[in-house]
Amino acid sequence: MTTDPLLKVDGLRIALSGSKTTYNAVEEVSFDIGRGEAFGLVGESGCGKSITALAVMGLLKRPLSLGGGRIVLDGEEIQDASPAEMRELRGSRIGMIFQEPMTALNPLSPVGRQIAEMFVLHQKAGWSEAMDRAEEALRQVRVPSPERRIKDYPHQLSGGMRQRVMIAIALACSPELLIADEPTTALDVTVQAEIIDLMAELCAAKGTAILMISHDLGLVANMCKRVAVMYAGRIVEAQPAEAIFADPQHPYTQGLVSSLPRLGERSRRGRQRLREISGVVPSIQAYPPGCRFNPRCPRATDVCLSVPPDITPLPADSLVRCHHHG
Amino acid sequence: MRKGGLSLWVGGGLVALALAVAIFAPLIALTDPVMGANLMNAEIPPGLEFPFGTDAQGRDIYSRICYGARISLTVGIVSQILNSLIGVTLGLTAGYWGGLWDDLVSGLTNLMLAIPSLIFALAIMAILGPGLVSLLIALGLTSWSYSCRIARAQVLSLKSQGYIQAARILGYGDLRIMFTQVLPNILGPLIVIATLGMGGAILAEAALSFLGLGIRPPFPSWGSMLSEARDQINTAPWLSVFPGLAIFLTVLGLNLLGDGLRDILDPQSTTRRT
Amino acid sequence: MAESLLQLDDLAVHFKVGSTFAGGIHTLKAVDGVTIDVKPGECLGLVGESGCGKSTLALAIMGLIPPTRGHVALDGRDLSERERLETARTVQMVFQDPYASLNPRQTVRRTLADPLRIHGVTDKAEVEARVADMLARVGLRPEHADRYPHEFSGGQRQRIGIARALILKPKLVICDEPVSALDVSIRAQIINLLLELKDELGLAYIMISHDLGVVEHVSDRVAVMYLGRIVEQGGWQEIFEDPRHPYTRALIAAIPDPFQRAAVPARAKAKGEIASALAPPPGCHFHPRCPLKADICVSQDPPLEAIAAGHRAACHFRDRSG
Numbered sequence: 001m002t003t004d005p006l007l008k009v010d011g012l013r014i015a016l017s018g019s020k021t022t023y024n025a026v027e028e029v030s031f032d033i034g035r036g037e038a039f040g041l042v043g044e045s046g047c048g049k050s051i052t053a054l055a056v057m058g059l060l061k062r063p064l065s066l067g068g069g070r071i072v073l074d075g076e077e078i079q080d081a082s083p084a085e086m087r088e089l090r091g092s093r094i095g096m097i098f099q100e101p102m103t104a105l106n107p108l109s110p111v112g113r114q115i116a117e118m119f120v121l122h123q124k125a126g127w128s129e130a131m132d133r134a135e136e137a138l139r140q141v142r143v144p145s146p147e148r149r150i151k152d153y154p155h156q157l158s159g160g161m162r163q164r165v166m167i168a169i170a171l172a173c174s175p176e177l178l179i180a181d182e183p184t185t186a187l188d189v190t191v192q193a194e195i196i197d198l199m200a201e202l203c204a205a206k207g208t209a210i211l212m213i214s215h216d217l218g219l220v221a222n223m224c225k226r227v228a229v230m231y232a233g234r235i236v237e238a239q240p241a242e243a244i245f246a247d248p249q250h251p252y253t254q255g256l257v258s259s260l261p262r263l264g265e266r267s268r269r270g271r272q273r274l275r276e277i278s279g280v281v282p283s284i285q286a287y288p289p290g291c292r293f294n295p296r297c298p299r300a301t302d303v304c305l306s307v308p309p310d311i312t313p314l315p316a317d318s319l320v321r322c323h324h325h326g
Numbered sequence: 327m328r329k330g331g332l333s334l335w336v337g338g339g340l341v342a343l344a345l346a347v348a349i350f351a352p353l354i355a356l357t358d359p360v361m362g363a364n365l366m367n368a369e370i371p372p373g374l375e376f377p378f379g380t381d382a383q384g385r386d387i388y389s390r391i392c393y394g395a396r397i398s399l400t401v402g403i404v405s406q407i408l409n410s411l412i413g414v415t416l417g418l419t420a421g422y423w424g425g426l427w428d429d430l431v432s433g434l435t436n437l438m439l440a441i442p443s444l445i446f447a448l449a450i451m452a453i454l455g456p457g458l459v460s461l462l463i464a465l466g467l468t469s470w471s472y473s474c475r476i477a478r479a480q481v482l483s484l485k486s487q488g489y490i491q492a493a494r495i496l497g498y499g500d501l502r503i504m505f506t507q508v509l510p511n512i513l514g515p516l517i518v519i520a521t522l523g524m525g526g527a528i529l530a531e532a533a534l535s536f537l538g539l540g541i542r543p544p545f546p547s548w549g550s551m552l553s554e555a556r557d558q559i560n561t562a563p564w565l566s567v568f569p570g571l572a573i574f575l576t577v578l579g580l581n582l583l584g585d586g587l588r589d590i591l592d593p594q595s596t597t598r599r600t
Numbered sequence: 601m602a603e604s605l606l607q608l609d610d611l612a613v614h615f616k617v618g619s620t621f622a623g624g625i626h627t628l629k630a631v632d633g634v635t636i637d638v639k640p641g642e643c644l645g646l647v648g649e650s651g652c653g654k655s656t657l658a659l660a661i662m663g664l665i666p667p668t669r670g671h672v673a674l675d676g677r678d679l680s681e682r683e684r685l686e687t688a689r690t691v692q693m694v695f696q697d698p699y700a701s702l703n704p705r706q707t708v709r710r711t712l713a714d715p716l717r718i719h720g721v722t723d724k725a726e727v728e729a730r731v732a733d734m735l736a737r738v739g740l741r742p743e744h745a746d747r748y749p750h751e752f753s754g755g756q757r758q759r760i761g762i763a764r765a766l767i768l769k770p771k772l773v774i775c776d777e778p779v780s781a782l783d784v785s786i787r788a789q790i791i792n793l794l795l796e797l798k799d800e801l802g803l804a805y806i807m808i809s810h811d812l813g814v815v816e817h818v819s820d821r822v823a824v825m826y827l828g829r830i831v832e833q834g835g836w837q838e839i840f841e842d843p844r845h846p847y848t849r850a851l852i853a854a855i856p857d858p859f860q861r862a863a864v865p866a867r868a869k870a871k872g873e874i875a876s877a878l879a880p881p882p883g884c885h886f887h888p889r890c891p892l893k894a895d896i897c898v899s900q901d902p903p904l905e906a907i908a909a910g911h912r913a914a915c916h917f918r919d920r921s922g
Contacts, residue, residue, distance in 0.1 A: 044783045144872075160873045188649035189810055190870040190889075193854035197869075215784055222856035252785075259788035261817030263855050267841055271817065273795075274788035280753045281783055296785075488701025492764060495662050496715040497688035506714070510705040 005032035006176055006209050007056065008072040014051050014060065015067035016284060023284050024067060026052055026233045028311075033177070038200070038210040040220030040241070043230035044281055049213050052230075053179050055079075056211070057094060058086035074176065092122040095170030095208070097199075099182040101162035105154040111165045112138070112150025118172035137168040141198060160191040167199060174206045181213045196223055217256055221245055226317065229253050232282055232292035235311075239318040249320040251297045252277070291323065299324045334586025340579025344572075348395035355389035360544045369562045379564040381554065387564065390546040391572050397547040398576070401461055401531040402524040408466025409527075410473050410520045417477025418504050422485065431474065438471040444530055451539040461540055465527050473519050480512035514591030521584035525577035532573055548573050603676065604637040605772055605804050606661065606691070610670035611635070613656050617878070626878050630656040632828035633670070635904075640771060643798065643805040645819030645836065647812065647851065651877045652825040654808045658774045661806070663687050674772075685719060692765040694794075696777035698757035702749040708735070708760055709745040712767050719768060730767065737800070738763045739793060755786035759793065766797065774806045779814065791818065812855055816840050821910075824848045827877055827885040830904060834911030844913040844920075846870075846890045884916070892917050 014026040026048035033039040043049045054060050056071055058081060071079040078089065090096065098104045106114055115137050116130035125133065131150065138146035141164040154162055163183060170178055180199065184192035200223055203210050214220050220227055221241040228238040229250065237250040248254045255277040265272075279296040282288060288295055294304040301324070309323045347354065356376075367384035370376050378387035420431035438446075447464040454460035484490060485508075493503045528548075534540040535549030536556075543550060548569040555565035613631040618624055631653040638644045648654045659665045661672055663679050672679040674690050695701035703711065712731045721727055732742055738759040749757055758778065765773050775794065779787040795818060798805060809815050815822060816836055823833040824847065832845035843849045850870035870889040875881055881888050887897040896916050904914040 044785060158873050188874060189812075189854045190649060190850050191873060193856075193869055194871070196856075216856065217784075218856040256784060259785065261791065261813040263813050263816055263840065263852065265813075266816050267837065274792050274817070276788045276792060277785040278789075280755060281785065488695040488697055488761075489703040491664075492693065492695065492701060492761075493703075494664060495688060495693050496764070496768065497685045497718055498714075502718075506706075507703055511703070 004075060005072075006035045006037075006074055007033040007211070008070070009052070009056065010070040010072070012052065012055060012069035012071065013067035014048065014055055015065050017063045017065070018285070024233060025064065025284055026055075027067075029069070029230075029233075029235055031228055031235065031238065033209050033211060035176070036204070036207045036209055037226070038203070038212060038224040040212045040214065040224035040227040041230060042214060042217050042220050042227055044215055046232075046281060046284070047230040048233040049230050050181055053181050053211060053213050057090055057096060057179060058083070059090075088122075091118055091175070092173045093175050093177065095173075095175040095178045097163070097166045097170050097178065097180040097183045099185050101159070101166045102154060104166060105162060107154055110151050110153055111157065112152075115150075115165070115168050115172055118169055122173045133172075134168075137172055138165070140171075140202065141165070141168045143168075159187055160195060163187060163195050164198070167195070167202065171202055171206060171208065175208055177209045177211060178203055179211045179213070182215070183212075184219070185214070185216075192219075199223075217244070218262075229256070232287055233284070234292065234321060235319075236293065236322065237318075237320045239314075240316060243316070243318065249314065249318070249325045250293075250322050251299050251324075252293050255296075291321075293322075331586070331589070333582040334590065337579045337582025337584070337586050340575055341583050344395055344399060344576045344579065347392055348399045351392040351396055355386075355392040357386045357389045359385065359390040359393040359546050369558070371562070372564050378568040379562070381562070381565055382558065387551075387568050390551060391548070391568055394546040394548045394551060394569065395572065395576075397458065397541055397545070398528050398531060398549070398573070400458070401465065401547070402528040402576075402580075404462050405465035405527045406520050406524045408462070409468075409470040409523055410516065412467070413470035413473025413475075414477045414509075414516060416470070417474040418481055418508065420474075421478040421481030422500065422504055422508065428478075431478070435471045435474050435478075438468070443468040444533060447530060447534065448537070448539060451534060456539050456542050458541060461531060461534065464534070465530055469523060469526065469530075472523065473516060476515050476519050477512060480515060481508055484508055484511060515588070517591060518584045518588045521580055521587060525580035525584075528573060528577055528580075603640075604673075605640045605642075605675060606638040606806075607673040607676075608634050608636050608657075608661070608670070609673070611657070611660060611667050611672060612669040613653075613660050613665055614668040628878050629828045629880070630877060631660065634825075634828075634830055635670075636823055636830065636833065638772060638804050638806060640804055641798070641802050642820050643807055643818050645815035645822040646806055646808045646825065647810065647815055647822060647848075648825035649810060649851075649874055651827065651874055653828040653877070654825055655776065657825075658693065658776055658806070658808060661774065662691055662693060688715075688770075689719060689768045690770055691772040691774065692768060692770040694758075694761050694765045694773060694775045694778045697781050698754050698761055699749075699781075701761050702757055702764075704749055707746050707748055708740075708763075711760065711764055712745075715764070715767055734763045734767050737766070737797065753786075754782050755789055758782060758790050762790075762793065762797070766801065766803075769801075770803070772804045772806070774808065776808045777810070778807075780809065780811060787814075794818070812840075812851060824851070827875065827880045829885065829914065831886065831915070832913040833904075834907075834913075838908070838911040842911075844907055844911070844918045845886075845915045846892050846917075847886050848913075850889070884914070892920070 010030050012026060012029040013024055016023045016025040029052055041049045051064055055066055060066060066079060070077055112131060112134045115134035119125040119130040119133050120127060135146050135150050138149055143149050143161060143164050184195050187195060212220055212224055221244055224241050226238065227241050227244045228235045231252050237253050244253065245257055248257050258275045259277055261274060277296055290306045291304040291309050294300040303323050309321050311319050311321050312325060313319050364384040367380050368382050370380045372379040376386050380386055416431045420428040446468045450464040451460055454463065490503060490507055493507050531540055531547060532549030532552060535547050536553040538553060541547040541550045543554065551569040552566055559566050611631060611634045615628040615630060616625050617628050618626050634657060646654050660667055674687060679687065709731055712734060713727050716727050716730060731745060735742060735745060740759055779790050782790060791814060797803060807815060807818050819836045822836050822839040823830050824845065826847050832848045839848060843852060849868035853868040872889050883899050884897045884902050887893045902914045902916045904912050906912050907918055
């Protein structure tokens with residue numbers, strides 16, 4: 001049993017109902033996350049990474065809905081769970097962190113109370129005990145002088161401190177899975193580095209698995225063991241983190257890796273013209289037939305224009321979705 | 327995509343009807359609204375000959391409503407244009423320049439909002455005396471505070487947008503920025519407010535005329551007709567019902583139109599003619 | 601040494617914030633004594649995090665905020681002696697957010713042609729020719745001129761923003777995070793375009809960014825700002841290969857770096873949060889977060905002093921490398 005993954009997403013499809021037709025915002029998305037494993041989902045805006053996370057949490061709202069597929073948490077299918085069951089799961093077994101903590105925190109309630117609420121709701125703790133544990137949780141996320149900070153309201157904290165509070169709330173009940181959607185995008189780079197380290201450290205200590213969602217391939221590769229790259233609603237490549245940078249297989253990933261100026265590159269090789277990915281990200285109403293990357297792909301051939309590529313399994317638990325990978 | 331939907335069409339239809347009646351009054355009216363008095367026909371209930379009945383002087387109510395539309399709509403449109411000009415100019419400059427000018431305008435706006443505008447208009451009318459022109463002035467000077475507030479708030483939210491900054495950096499003058507960069511982008515809510523304001527002005531005209539300070543008899547406005555009808559409300563209810571209905575439908579139409587416009591002029595809406 | 605295009609001399613911009621009644625008036629030292637120059641055709645990278653004053657600095661350079669102290673000189677003449685329009689023809693700006701920086705009610709043609717008319721180019725044919733030329737330079741097609749901003753993607757909008765900044769043929773363009781709001785796969789296109797235009801038109805840039813990869817790629821010289829002051833400045837190689845201020849090292853260490861390629865070890869990371877610019881720490885502003893902090897850092901404010909020609913750092917321990 002222990003070899004079973006903690007979270008198994010299998011053939012996930014998310015439907016977007018438009019005024020006339022229904023589109024598949026996400027389709028054929030499958031991945032596993034082992035216990036305590038950090039897994040990254042990378043892609044640009046609109047690729048479907050965030051709504052995939054929402055689907056796992058049971059938080060899809062109209063016009064989005066689950067179109068098919070299975071979501072299995074610890075051997076139990078949760079894709080058809082009732083809203084009440086999902087509410088119980090979130091917080092106790094799945095923790096969440098979002099990009100902008102200000103919108104996720106209640107502005108009218110002191111942060112200590114918001115952390116304590118988790119213990120009261122999910123672990124039936126009494127309020128005074130819960131407040132003590134909230135203070136301890138703030139200490140764990142390295143908020144200075146937590147005994148005073150528990151009385152602060154969210155607006156009295158800086159962005160980095162608010163995100164620490166979010167982490168404290170998300171990890172309060174030692175969930176098995178932490179879903180972090182662009183947790184540091186709104187923060188300054190030096191603060192971002194600290195928050196990421198903190199998140200990784202606490203999750204390792206509690207044995208919590210992470211589903212990390214970001215547009216920043218470097219950030220995800222640094223933190224996660226395995227990384228999947230999404231493009232236009234599908235996973236196009238999944239590899240161990242080291243390999244995704246060293247040996248990307250999909251032309252899109254290759255483009256991403258080589259299109260961004262990387263620190264130290266100019267010192268070693270002088271200023272090279274950046275490799276561009278031509279064209280633009282397609283909108284969901286206008287996904288091209290065949291491989292969705294074909295209009296921008298340097299390797300596109302006739303087969304790419306008409307036949308959507310299947311997943312090709314590669315060694316080391318990797319996969320790629322391309323007719324001409326490598 | 328049909329934004330605005332039903333309220334836009336119903337509202338637009340009612341307003342168009344009122345405008346058509348006003349414009350074509352001489353063609354569709356059955357008799358002269360003032361000279362058509364004939365005591366032989368006094369207080370005839372609605373029927374085939376007089377569709378809306380007649381008043382105590384024997385004048386045809388239907389014809390008087392047709393001509394009354396001219397006055398009521400003129401009051402609504404002209405006074406609201408005046409209000410919009412004052413309000414938008416003050417709001418735009420106050421929001422854009424800020425500082426002392428903004429404090430001054432905001433103070434004045436709050437003062438205007440604190441005084442019931444009808445009472446204020448009443449005072450102006452008392453000084454100027456009854457009549458169409460004084461009515462236009464009284465109503466056109468007293469309810470610009472809504473346009474002013476909306477314009478100011480919109481400018482404040484727009485001021486930090488990159489394209490306003492870019493215009494300053496490119497050397498655009500303040501007035502040019504206000505009129506070419508800011509105004510076109512805040513026109514939507516201002517049109518909505520102006521449409522709703524027209525309904526308000528028509529009601530205010532009715533109220534002032536009802537109090538005897540509006541249009542002088544024998545010239546018909548919907549308000550003055552109501553005012554004259556109040557003594558006979560029990561004996562000849564049609565005298566009040568039809569002008570009341572005209573006001574009700576026109577104001578309803580303007581409000582629906584305003585709501586519908588609010589939906590299409592929503593900045594989220596990207597449909598635009600090219 | 602070439603004549604400076606832009607010369608900032610002890611520039612400071614302070615704001616009064618708060619009110620006399622609620623909590624009293626405080627002075628926000630957004631920019632506090634910045635001295636730096638930009639030569640024609642040069643790209644100065646300006647690095648810093650929120651609250652460091654880089655945006656205020658940009659506005660002061662364009663004359664939109666009057667300096668509290670010090671001078672801004674363009675082409676050797678103080679900004680206060682220059683006509684507003686003349687300054688507009690010398691320095692322009694590219695904005696971060698391509699969605700908010702274009703007027704939604706104006707066609708591309710109008711966005712590009714109006715500034716020309718304001719600056720006295722009234723000949724219709726000339727306006728047309730310059731608009732068409734600029735569209736071609738930024739990689740847009742002639743028929744794009746009659747479209748509205750909402751018909752374009754983010755990358756194309758940024759191209760329009762660049763065209764607008766260049767239409768008056770400025771010598772200096774301030775690029776405020778020009779790619780950070782764009783999709784990752786689009787960024788390379790815009791960076792390449794900016795570098796091409798720099799060479800073709802002989803432009804000087806001030807590249808404001810928090811993305812050190814971008815700054816290293818495009819800059820000739822780099823200045824690092826923290827809480828209103830420059831803490832280190834130097835050639836790009838000095839800054840990235842031999843950073844001397846702990847804050848510069850912390851910035852570099854903070855970049856997720858799967859290959860450990862940068863010249864800075866992970867232990868250089870900064871602790872804690874950026875202090876408020878309203879109440880900066882005494883002595884060296886960076887000391888509460890600094891791994892090298894000593895007593896002198898709390899009591900004495902380190903001056904920006906030379907390490908080598910053109911490389912300066914404001915740190916008591918600037919001679920320690922690595």
